[in-house]
Amino acid sequence: MFTKQEMIDRAKAVMPGGVNSSIRNIEPFMMWKEGDGAYLWDWDGKKYVDYNGCWGPYILGYNSPVVKNAVIESIDRHDQYGVGVTELEIELAERICKHVPCADKALACSSGSEATYHAIRAARAFTGREKVIKFQGCFYGWHDYVLRNCYTPADMLYKRNPNSAGMFDAAVDATLVCRLNDLENVERTMNRNKGEVAALIVEPIAHNLGCVKLSDEFLKGLRRLCDEHGIVLIFDEVITGFRVGLGGYQGICGVIPDLTTMGKALGSGYPIAFIMGRDEIMNTFSTNSEGNVSFQGTTNGHPACVAAAIATIDFLEKEPVFDSIFELGDYFRKNMQWLFDQYEQGVSVIGYGSISVPIWAEGPFNNHEDILRGDAEKSIAFRKAMIERGHYWAPAEPKRLTISYAHKKEDIDSTLEAMEYVLKEEGNT
Template identity: 40%
Template sequence: MTAEARFAGSRAWHERASSVLAGGVSSQFRAFGVFHPMHYTRADGARMWDVDGNELLDFTLSQGPCILGHSHPELVARVQAAVAKGQLFAGQHAEEVLLAEALQRLIPCAEKLRFTSSGSEAAQACIRIARAKTGRQRILKFDGHYHGWLDSVAWNVAPPGNAGDAPVPWCAGIAESAAADIICLPWNDLDAVRRTMDAHGQEVAAIITEPVMCNQGCIEPLPGFLQGLRAICDEHGSALIFDEIITGFRIGLGGAQGHYGVTPDLALFGKALGSGFPLAAIAGREAWMAPLEAGRTYHAGTMNGNNACIAAGLATVEILERDDALRRIATLGAALRDGLAQLGAKHGIALRVQGPGPMFHMGFSTLARATEFRHVAADDKAAYHAFCQAMLLEGVRLIERGLWYVSAAHTEDDIAFTLAAADRSLAGLPRT
């Protein structure tokens, strides 16, 4: 059966959606379908089913959140029980306190917390807090790092190779005035950070970074890089902000800060925290959260701490702790990552597969190791697109930018199935 016939129902629904939804989607990332945007009917464990009845083994996990897998029965039951008592109080409730206490116990920087609904909101809150405490305006971020879609951070998310030193907006419509408050540097270049902060540190409220550059290449920090950022921020009185939206609860229950032993001043958590429910957390040292606690700066949101999402977060943390799920996820992820690299060697295809294991990146490249965005930007995107098409026809759903996620619902048999599918897919790719 041809791809067109196999996914005809999704195409028809996409065409229908395009008459009422801008671009036929509700998030721009969904517009880049392997063949076209897909439409789904249900998901369970590590699998999803589309409107055409195709069963797909899922390594997108809804762009990462579903760390327990889809529709985990205990999680669903906990959420249903919470909603039965009321979906939204717009007031405090006991489970919110219980979740905050659990996160305070697990996360090194979490002396005080606030809950919100998305990573984009949490990033803005951390930046506002840093500005309120320091009285400074500028933010230093890194090329290829994604901290949400809002104007203040949507710079150099995927800069062109000829960008030069001036920040490049992610897309049209971003306020040009925001460029004055942003400094963008290559990831893992501590000397560049040191030079820049020596020149402009008195203007910089915060350095914000993914502690692992997950969104572009799943690049881990070079030895001493995070420690160097910590020291530089201490020297200049700037906040160190870790964007743990992906690393939090995936690389460890203490986040990347627990894994690497570097404690930031502020951090944001999301995705896996809510296991598919819209939940994010702002965590920080008490001294840095003081402007928020004193009411000198505001963070608000009607949906913050709503019953369903808090119940999902509390259930997720308890299940991950109780079931030792992260160890299994790391073991399975490492086996999948290493197996893909071995298949590249078997077929004589230049592949780079790197990352901690619970999440990793696969790219077609002769460069064995990427350490910053320009390395990933040079990958053969057309080859990976063709690989994703072949894998979808094999019954495996992937994120087209090369990021793989593993969940607690995946099994050793799933890894074996995927590697066999990848073996066939790589064998069938055209050689150039």
């Protein structure tokens, strides 16, 4: 049997960095063997209570029998055909249109980034405009339309900050950057670019920036401003969709966007995402014979992934998943905060529902500037210490801790015990 280091060496010999996504290449470099429920095992057989959940998809936990059995049944009957449609695809779109307030129609793709790309392209075609508004510090996908000012140092806030080499300059410069929870800033930007902005894209809870909650007044103000300026309002609910409720966060806050993108929890880990929204915008896609906005993808609506999503939604409809993960999330945050306060760490634990984020700074946290006040070095050191104790907190700042339906109170309690051990050890050094 190969050792862990030998496996890592094999990976790096044939894959740049040894991983298939840049965020996976963080220290300690993990070599996973298996996952089940709320747990992961590394190559050496060490067990972890996992709070990453593949950055959010596993709302039912790893290797969910409900999802697995549905996938097995689907691949016994179906493969991907490349033309026409299957009953599974229809059933899934019906469920989405039933639950999500903005969804008159819905289309499947394979990733959240694809969904946001399609949404922005459709908004540009629908409005005949080119510019897009996004928010400082927020990640809406890997494509050139929005990959600027995501991972931004303090001295580059709100400045021209593309986050990849090779980006198309025109796309970077057509993307305008605004401040979260600052409606006046958004309105000034719209007025300076009057008649030029096609879309405004926003996470209704900025989970890619830790967990910055957008006020109801701010979200309602965005809806009003987009209506006044003829701008397509896009909610990026790739994380919140089917994790905070069957209708996404829009079903909670009551603000209805024109388009929505969802993924992650929708497929319980299977590669599926959706764009959904108003009839008149969705009908511009070339899947409709009269549409002129290209929408293509050989694996869109793959039966295995669609079956996983149907099984997930069916389970969410019948079982008290949201009650459970919200209750555990509240319990986790309350007791984490108590521990940090007891040991005078100056940490603020923020979050919503099943997602929590400890920030090594005093709140409140309303935007990227506030998040940057956190001591990232202390945060990452603590996260690595938790990994040593068998509790996987992704060692990246300000990444979220995610609870699934497979987590039990006993798991949370064991994590709190490990936290206290780490805090005591820090106090003795």
